[in-house]
Amino acid sequence: MSISAPQPKPAQPGNGSRPDQDDSATAVIDQLVAANERYAEEFTDPGMDARPVRHVAIVACMDARLDLHEALGLELGDCHTIRNAGGVVTDDIIRSLTISQRALGTRSVVLIHHTGCGLLNLTEEFRHELELEVGQRPSWAVESFKDLDQDVRQSMARVRTSPFLPHRDDVRGFVFDVTTGLLREVDPA
Numbered sequence: 001m002s003i004s005a006p007q008p009k010p011a012q013p014g015n016g017s018r019p020d021q022d023d024s025a026t027a028v029i030d031q032l033v034a035a036n037e038r039y040a041e042e043f044t045d046p047g048m049d050a051r052p053v054r055h056v057a058i059v060a061c062m063d064a065r066l067d068l069h070e071a072l073g074l075e076l077g078d079c080h081t082i083r084n085a086g087g088v089v090t091d092d093i094i095r096s097l098t099i100s101q102r103a104l105g106t107r108s109v110v111l112i113h114h115t116g117c118g119l120l121n122l123t124e125e126f127r128h129e130l131e132l133e134v135g136q137r138p139s140w141a142v143e144s145f146k147d148l149d150q151d152v153r154q155s156m157a158r159v160r161t162s163p164f165l166p167h168r169d170d171v172r173g174f175v176f177d178v179t180t181g182l183l184r185e186v187d188p189a
């Protein structure tokens with residue numbers, strides 16, 4: 001298979017510069033595919049089972065600044081990571097958690113929102129504007145919020161009250177500070 005002009009690897013990976021990057025939208029996926037080829041060259045099959053080693057599922061915002069494995073000391077195979085805009089517990093998150101617990105053995109749930117979340121600036125008016133623009137109202141709620149802690153509590157409550165989840169005792173919620181890298185736990189009360 002041919003890949004358009006793969007760029008050389010940075011001489012010193014991890015020094016913050018990313019000389020292999022090109023902001024052109026048409027090039028980004030080619031860059032990812034090229035990076036994967038380098039990854040696969042080093043990759044050895046760890047022979048893991050699909051069941052997460054640490055029996056934990058993490059529900060978090062999709063935010064690009066949040067590296068869950070690095071931030072939580074997680075290794076490959078340790079956990080399920082389930083992400084969406086906001087890290088909000090929607091029906092689809094419940095679907096994934098149900099499969100995670102019932103089919104793949106997880107028992108604990110960690111919920112992570114973060115400072116500076118894009119959803120803090122949106123309102124349900126976003127749906128209305130979408131409808132006006134495209135002529136169709138989305139079936140989903142935007143799930144925007146004004147208060148991070150309150151939304152973490154709401155998400156914890158949705159997990160704890162879901163009849164589909166057999167393990168609802170070990171559910172904890174946090175706000176990740178994107179400027180310090182620290183998690184702050186949210187009191188569920």
Ligand SMILES: [Zn+2]
Binds near residue numbers: 114116
């Ligand atoms: Zn976010």
